[in-house]
Amino acid sequence: MSVYDRFSLDGRVALITGGGRGLGFEIALAFAEAGAHVVVTGRTAATLDAAVAAITQGGGSAQAAIFDMADLEAGRAVIADIHKACGRLDILVNNVGARDRRPLAAFSDDAVLDLIKTDLLSAISLSREVAEIMKAQGHGRLIAVTSIVGEMARPGDAIYPAAKQGLTGLMRSMAVEYGAHGVTSNAIAPGMFATETNAAMAENPDMVAFARQRVPLQRWGRPREITGAALFLASDAASFVNGHVLTVDGGRSVQL
Numbered sequence: 001m002s003v004y005d006r007f008s009l010d011g012r013v014a015l016i017t018g019g020g021r022g023l024g025f026e027i028a029l030a031f032a033e034a035g036a037h038v039v040v041t042g043r044t045a046a047t048l049d050a051a052v053a054a055i056t057q058g059g060g061s062a063q064a065a066i067f068d069m070a071d072l073e074a075g076r077a078v079i080a081d082i083h084k085a086c087g088r089l090d091i092l093v094n095n096v097g098a099r100d101r102r103p104l105a106a107f108s109d110d111a112v113l114d115l116i117k118t119d120l121l122s123a124i125s126l127s128r129e130v131a132e133i134m135k136a137q138g139h140g141r142l143i144a145v146t147s148i149v150g151e152m153a154r155p156g157d158a159i160y161p162a163a164k165q166g167l168t169g170l171m172r173s174m175a176v177e178y179g180a181h182g183v184t185s186n187a188i189a190p191g192m193f194a195t196e197t198n199a200a201m202a203e204n205p206d207m208v209a210f211a212r213q214r215v216p217l218q219r220w221g222r223p224r225e226i227t228g229a230a231l232f233l234a235s236d237a238a239s240f241v242n243g244h245v246l247t248v249d250g251g252r253s254v255q256l
């Protein structure tokens with residue numbers, strides 16, 4: 001077996017939440033290129049249809065599942081459906097992460113709960129369901145997409161980082177709880193990526209200058225640049241990597 005074979009996802013089934021666009025789509029496309037059957041999720045049928053079409057036109061195998069992450073029951077039903085149809089589920093990427101930039105004092109308890117439900121509770125619920133399937137298979141890869149803002153803070157953005165740090169804790173705990181069953185749990189912490197959602201910000205001259213100054217690579221990340229880390233953690237190449245947070249930020253979080 002060559003070293004390249006260890007990055008193959010042939011025969012694997014992968015679920016990527018928020019896989020219709022942005023980083024989730026790039027991860028799904030890369031997994032499909034590596035041989036996996038991918039299931040992309042989101043709330044918008046047209047976005048998911050376009051994602052599935054792009055992946056299948058490139059020779060990959062893909063399907064869509066529509067549900068809101070805040071609907072925990074719907075998420076569990078989708079997991080059960082995929083498992084029934086595909087007979088296995090090897091990789092779960094919890095990629096959805098909604099953000100609500102407001103001073104902490106402006107949040108009601110309900111607003112906090114809504115965001116925590118979408119960003120953290122949903123991932124706990126899906127990971128718990130999928131981990132039991134992986135445990136029975138004796139193999140699995142759980143990956144959470146967190147953020148460098150879990151470690152670095154700025155005012156007016158408290159709940160999203162709290163959820164992201166919760167996800168890191170979840171992956172570390174699951175690494176310990178499920179490792180003996182061949183299931184690894186890791187996180188990817190992206191820095192500034194010029195995804196569709198960030199397009200206006202990434203083109204703003206002030207933010208271009210900010211990136212030049214504060215990111216050692218002097219620019220925003222390109223969405224495709226998330227895929228190396230994701231494919232690595234999903235593949236046999238990372239067979240002994242467990243409980244790790246892989247930062248992909250051009251060096252932003254280590255520059256004083």
Ligand SMILES: NC(=O)c1ccc[n+]([C@@H]2O[C@H](COP(=O)([O-])OP(=O)(O)OC[C@H]3O[C@@H](n4cnc5c(N)ncnc54)[C@H](OP(=O)(O)O)[C@@H]3O)[C@@H](O)[C@H]2O)c1
Pocket residue numbers: 017018019020021022023024041042043044045047067068069070095096097098118145146147148189190191192193194195196197198
């Ligand atoms: N981009 C960055 O610079 C950056 C930096 C650090 C961390 N991250 C993290 O990386 C992940 C992906 O970021 P991104 O910029 O690619 O995200 P994005 O462009 O906002 O895409 C998010 C995807 O998630 C889906 N989604 C959003 N809310 C959902 C919900 N409640 N239920 C189901 N699906 C939902 C969206 O589809 P629908 O709208 O159709 O539902 C979309 O396909 C997030 O967790 C984010 O926090 C991103």
